[in-house]
Amino acid sequence: MVEEGPGQDDGLPPDARLDRLEQRLAEAQQREAIRTGHKPASDASEQLGQKVLATLIGGLLGGGLIGWALDRLFGTWPVLFLTLLVLGTASGFWSIIKMSNAQTKKDR
Template sequence: METNEPGQDPGGVHDPRISSLDERLQKAHHAEAVRTGKSKPTSKGYSQGNRVLAELIGGLVGGALIGWLIDRWFGTSPWGLLGFVFLGIAVAFRNIIRISNERPE
C-alpha cells in the first residue's frame, strides 16, 4: 500500500463488524426519530385531525371575511358579519361530519 491510502483495501474482504455497526446505527437513528417525534406520521387519524382543524378555522375566518365585506359594501353593519359567521360555522360542521364518516384505511 502507498502512504496516502486508507488502512483498508476497498476491494478487499467484507468486514462483518462494519455491517453490524451500520445496522446498529440505523436502529439507533430510527429509535431516536420515534422518541423525538420526527418520524413521518403514518396514521390517517393524524391527517383527518388536520383537516378538521382546517375546516373549523377556514369556516370561521371565511364567513367572517365575507360578512365583513358585505357589511362594508351595503352598510348592514353587524348583520352581514353575524349571518355569515354562523353560515361558515354551519358549513364547517357539515364538512367535519362528512370527514368523520370516512372509513379509516
C-alpha cells in the same frame, strides 16, 4: 477481569437485548431525521385531525371575512357579518360530519 462491550447485558434473555437494540436503532433514526431536517410521516389520525381543524377554522374565518366585507360594502354592519359567520361555522361542522361519516364507512 474482562469488561463487557457497550450496551450489552448478558443477564437479559436474548429477546430483551434484541428489543433494546431495535429501540436504540429507532431512537438513532429519529435523531438523524431531526438532524437532517426530514421529519417522519404523519399517521392517518393526525392528518384527519389537521383536516378537521383546518375545515372548522376555514369556515369561521371565511364566513367572518366575507360577512365583514359585504357589511362594509353595503353599510349593514352586524347583519351580514353575523349571518355569514353562523353559516360558515355551520358549513364547517357539516363538512366535519361528512368527513367522519366517510371515515367510518372506510373503516367498515
